[in-house]
Amino acid sequence: MKPSKEEMEKRFAMAYDSFADAIFRHCYFRLRDYERAKDLMQESFVKTWKYLSGGTEVENLRAFLYRVANNLIVDFVRKKKEASLDELATKGFDPSAGAPGDMELRAASREMIHLLEKVDEKSREVIIMRYLDDLPVKDIAFILKESENAISVRLHRGLRKMRDIAENGGVK
Amino acid sequence: MKKDLEQIFEEAKKIKLPGHEKARVRELMLFYVKRSGAETEVDLPIQAVEYGFWQTFFSKGSKAYVWSPVFAILVLFFGVGISVAAQKAVPGDVLYPVKIASEDARSFFVFSAEAGADLEAELAIRRLDEAEKLAKKGRITEKVIQELQVKFLDHALKSKNKIAELRDKNKLSVAADLNARFESGLVAHKEALAKVASDENSLKEVQKIISDVKLILSNVKLARTEMKNNISGDRNLAKKNAEGIVQAAGNKIEEVNRIIKRSKDNLDPRSSKKLEKVLEDAKWDFASGKASLEAGDYSKAFSLSQTAILKAEDPKQKIQIQNELSLDLSLTATSTPENASSTDSGLDDHEDGADKSDITVGGEVLGTGTGTPAESEKPNMSTSSESETKVTE
Numbered sequence: 001m002k003p004s005k006e007e008m009e010k011r012f013a014m015a016y017d018s019f020a021d022a023i024f025r026h027c028y029f030r031l032r033d034y035e036r037a038k039d040l041m042q043e044s045f046v047k048t049w050k051y052l053s054g055g056t057e058v059e060n061l062r063a064f065l066y067r068v069a070n071n072l073i074v075d076f077v078r079k080k081k082e083a084s085l086d087e088l089a090t091k092g093f094d095p096s097a098g099a100p101g102d103m104e105l106r107a108a109s110r111e112m113i114h115l116l117e118k119v120d121e122k123s124r125e126v127i128i129m130r131y132l133d134d135l136p137v138k139d140i141a142f143i144l145k146e147s148e149n150a151i152s153v154r155l156h157r158g159l160r161k162m163r164d165i166a167e168n169g170g171v172k
Numbered sequence: 173m174k175k176d177l178e179q180i181f182e183e184a185k186k187i188k189l190p191g192h193e194k195a196r197v198r199e200l201m202l203f204y205v206k207r208s209g210a211e212t213e214v215d216l217p218i219q220a221v222e223y224g225f226w227q228t229f230f231s232k233g234s235k236a237y238v239w240s241p242v243f244a245i246l247v248l249f250f251g252v253g254i255s256v257a258a259q260k261a262v263p264g265d266v267l268y269p270v271k272i273a274s275e276d277a278r279s280f281f282v283f284s285a286e287a288g289a290d291l292e293a294e295l296a297i298r299r300l301d302e303a304e305k306l307a308k309k310g311r312i313t314e315k316v317i318q319e320l321q322v323k324f325l326d327h328a329l330k331s332k333n334k335i336a337e338l339r340d341k342n343k344l345s346v347a348a349d350l351n352a353r354f355e356s357g358l359v360a361h362k363e364a365l366a367k368v369a370s371d372e373n374s375l376k377e378v379q380k381i382i383s384d385v386k387l388i389l390s391n392v393k394l395a396r397t398e399m400k401n402n403i404s405g406d407r408n409l410a411k412k413n414a415e416g417i418v419q420a421a422g423n424k425i426e427e428v429n430r431i432i433k434r435s436k437d438n439l440d441p442r443s444s445k446k447l448e449k450v451l452e453d454a455k456w457d458f459a460s461g462k463a464s465l466e467a468g469d470y471s472k473a474f475s476l477s478q479t480a481i482l483k484a485e486d487p488k489q490k491i492q493i494q495n496e497l498s499l500d501l502s503l504t505a506t507s508t509p510e511n512a513s514s515t516d517s518g519l520d521d522h523e524d525g526a527d528k529s530d531i532t533v534g535g536e537v538l539g540t541g542t543g544t545p546a547e548s549e550k551p552n553m554s555t556s557s558e559s560e561t562k563v564t565e
Contacts (some may be wrong), residue, residue, distance in 0.1 A: 009202070009205055012205060013198070013202060013205075016198055016199075016202075018203060019437065020189065020197070020198070021188035021189060021194065024188060024189050024194075025184075025187050025188060028187060029184070029187075035390060035394050036394065038189065038193070038390075039391065039394065041189075041197070041202060042197050042200070045201050046201060046204055049201075049204070049205050053205075073432065096309050108180065108183030108184050108186065108187070109184060109187050111183070111184075112180055112181070112183075112184035115177075116178065131181050132181060132185055145476070157244055162177060164175050165175045165430055166176050166180065167176070167177075
């Protein structure tokens with residue numbers, strides 16, 4: 001039996017409470033922009049609600065939210081020219097400056113961003129999903145519409161590169 | 173060394189939204205969820221565009237179907253006077269429904285995204301104006317503020333969406349002009365709300381709508397930055413947009429110049445001087461923008477003209493607030509568009525005591541409820557034992 005609108009609203013509110021932080025964090029590390037990450041997080045939930053209220057059946061809501069967020073991020077990045085951190089730093093913009101929180105956390109986000117910047121976007125997206133979002137490879141494959149094998153290869157290569165950089169003191 | 177990378181990931185996992193920001197976005201979202209699909213006055217302006225003039229007026233369920241004949245009859249019998257009186261009405265006044273009906277009627281004659289964005293921004297500011305008047309009279313209640321919040325958010329989001337529509341159609345100069353004017357209005361009214369409450373209870377209630385203003389303001393400021401960044405690209409288009417906004421900035425400065433001259437007799441001399449100074453700053457930005465346009469630096473011309481509009485609109489907003497509430501904002505230095513910068517998040521949380529460092533670190537359980545990965549699912553970072561799926565290279 002199809003749930004009532006009220007029931008759907010309650011479940012959706014619960015989904016927000018459970019996943020908002022994770023989706024925000026995902027957007028933040030993908031875009032390196034605190035305000036934009038907040039905007040896209042909100043849009044991800046609004047869009048997901050549109051699908052749900054339009055009758056789309058969703059088995060795995062968490063993975064679905066990530067897929068919507070990923071599509072929004074891809075669209076956003078396609079429209080904007082991606083500036084490297086170095087270029088932004090030269091112009092006096094510090095992406096982790098927008099992040100809230102204490103000094104330790106800002107340092108943590110800066111370290112993470114610097115490492116992520118060293119790998120290509122394709123590796124970055126899977127690394128963030130696997131090691132920051134703790135998504136299983138099966139879900140990542142669903143989100144990105146790729147095979148589990150392809151995801152594993154990308155993870156393996158990307159992580160190896162990041163580890164090399166971290167071990168050789170490349171983290172600023 | 174391997175542990176360093178793991179440590180970096182573990183620390184990064186603690187990044188999340190501050191509790192109060194997460195809560196605000198939640199409220200906004202649930203507002204959207206509750207209103208979506210409902211046949212209410214909220215949907216009517218969109219129906220006016222999609223379904224045409226006659227269907228909108230005569231389709232059952234349309235609020236216009238109910239109210240516009242009533243309004244039309246009232247105006248016919250009692251003339252323009254009733255309409256003018258109604259414009260000053262606030263929630264709880266007899267004429268307030270007439271005011272809302274006239275706003276709905278206006279919406280039906282709006283077909284372009286530009287006119288729609290302008291109208292919705294005006295209506296959003298009107299709701300803030302109503303909250304200010306009620307707060308000043310000590311008549312603001314929890315129920316009234318909730319209703320005003322819902323209406324304010326509805327109009328503000330519609331304006332924001334229409335501005336985004338203009339942006340997507342590369343009508344950047346029009347979008348930027350509307351956006352800057354809306355931003356200036358929000359800044360001025362955010363300040364007015366904080367200052368106008370006549371008692372503690374009113375202050376407590378207006379804080380709720382101030383939070384909503386801050387949320388919308390952060391979106392609007394972000395849009396301003398994005399538009400500024402979007403101007404590069406096709407050179408002819410960039411030139412066209414830069415010319416458009418330089419023109420708009422010039423028009424705005426002339427308009428506000430006239431307003432200040434007309435209002436001089438009613439203003440404190442110090443206030444008048446301050447407002448003129450703000451306009452002078454705007455003129456400076458406009459002149460620099462014009463020079464950049466002539467030099468072919470369209471990006472700079474666009475950015476300077478945006479700032480000129482933002483600054484020029486400020487005296488106009490403050491004079492209006494002075495006239496409506498007898499509240500002089502010109503002598504206070506906080507939150508003027510002069511302080512606007514491209515990296516300003518717009519969320520002055522320090523004003524109300526909340527600050528961005530109050531997020532919990534590690535103490536709060538991450539990912540409560542469904543979705544928390546089981547221990548067995550947590551990723552193993554050892555590349556020599558990536559056993560979840562066979563790796564083929």
